[in-house]
Amino acid sequence: MILFENVTKTYPRTQRPALDDVSLEITRGEFVFVVGTSGSGKSTLLQLVMKEQDVTAGRILVAGRELGLLADRKVPALRREIGFVFQDFRLLPNKTVHQNVAYALQVLGASRARIRQTVPETLELVGLGGMGKRLPHQLSGGEQQRVAIARAFVNRPPILLADEPTGNLDPDTSLEIVKLLERINHTGTTVVMATHDTATVNAMQKRVIRLDRGLLVADVETGDYTTGSIPRVVLEPAQPDDLPDPLQAEALDAVEAYEEEEGELPPIGRDADAPIARPERFPLFRRRQPERSTTH
Numbered sequence: 001m002i003l004f005e006n007v008t009k010t011y012p013r014t015q016r017p018a019l020d021d022v023s024l025e026i027t028r029g030e031f032v033f034v035v036g037t038s039g040s041g042k043s044t045l046l047q048l049v050m051k052e053q054d055v056t057a058g059r060i061l062v063a064g065r066e067l068g069l070l071a072d073r074k075v076p077a078l079r080r081e082i083g084f085v086f087q088d089f090r091l092l093p094n095k096t097v098h099q100n101v102a103y104a105l106q107v108l109g110a111s112r113a114r115i116r117q118t119v120p121e122t123l124e125l126v127g128l129g130g131m132g133k134r135l136p137h138q139l140s141g142g143e144q145q146r147v148a149i150a151r152a153f154v155n156r157p158p159i160l161l162a163d164e165p166t167g168n169l170d171p172d173t174s175l176e177i178v179k180l181l182e183r184i185n186h187t188g189t190t191v192v193m194a195t196h197d198t199a200t201v202n203a204m205q206k207r208v209i210r211l212d213r214g215l216l217v218a219d220v221e222t223g224d225y226t227t228g229s230i231p232r233v234v235l236e237p238a239q240p241d242d243l244p245d246p247l248q249a250e251a252l253d254a255v256e257a258y259e260e261e262e263g264e265l266p267p268i269g270r271d272a273d274a275p276i277a278r279p280e281r282f283p284l285f286r287r288r289q290p291e292r293s294t295t296h
């Protein structure tokens with residue numbers, strides 16, 4: 001669902017990369033914490049998935065699209081597959097809860113009937129049933145974040161990214177919000193949450209990817225914030241027969257996207273001596289099963 005291959009991101013006029021040779025794979029339906037101190041590269045990682053930033057080196061696949069080959073006009077379609085939740089909620093202050101959530105569907109051209117049905121259902125799901133008429137300032141911080149999550153999830157995106165969604169909330173409310181993200185994850189949506197909220201991460205015992213000054217320093221299947229002695233995710237070439245179905249679908253989508261941009265892939269064997277137009281695109285890589293880590 002999300003694949004980073006040796007991704008480096010260096011912002012203009014900076015010395016050190018914000019992300020440094022990061023490789024990782026997040027498969028469909030996973031719930032993943034991305035942790036690390038301030039400035040470790042968490043937001044950069046999420047922004048790259050949204051294609052709000054472009055890589056300096058390496059490549060990224062998201063929902064079958066290779067982002068480096070994605071034309072600008074296709075970026076909105078990518079973003080429709082991704083819900084995003086921010087630390088500071090970013091609700092429209094003079095719109096009701098219902099209107100804030102409905103807006104996300106209106107911009108996608110949803111019918112009024114669909115909006116009338118889906119918005120209350122989603123508000124119910126996030127625990128705000130009956131609060132549709134309130135304005136954001138009439139809600140607590142936790143409730144406002146629930147509205148933001150409803151807005152991000154109302155069109156049922158396959159991926160939900162959350163950047164420090166509990167950063168403005170007290171510990172109990174934070175846990176409730178993460179439990180809500182877990183509930184959304186159980187509907188099949190892949191959830192990636194960047195945070196430095198140690199207590200919440202420890203309480204959930206999910207997969208934890210830890211960044212330190214742009215380097216991926218740990219990736220554990222279930223663990224605490226500080227768990228992990230695994231130095232770096234290692235990607236190894238996947239055999240075609242070995243690929244799970246979603247990855248095969250991603251590979252096919254990637255070929256389709258490539259062909260739309262660049263024209264048909266040359267048949268095997270033809271122009272064997274010609275320069276390869278698209279080196280290193282295949283094979284796809286997959287995450288090697290990490291060894292169990294030790295807790296320190």
Ligand SMILES: Nc1ncnc2c1ncn2[C@@H]1O[C@H](COP(=O)(O)OP(=O)(O)OP(=O)(O)O)[C@@H](O)[C@H]1O
Nearest residue numbers: 011012014018036037038039040041042043044045
């Ligand atoms: N637009 C930008 N231009 C230049 N440097 C940037 C930009 N955005 C981030 N950086 C730098 O990249 C590094 C990683 O920043 P990033 O925001 O990804 O970290 P973070 O882990 O999300 O931090 P925080 O928890 O404080 O949000 C930092 O050194 C930061 O100063």
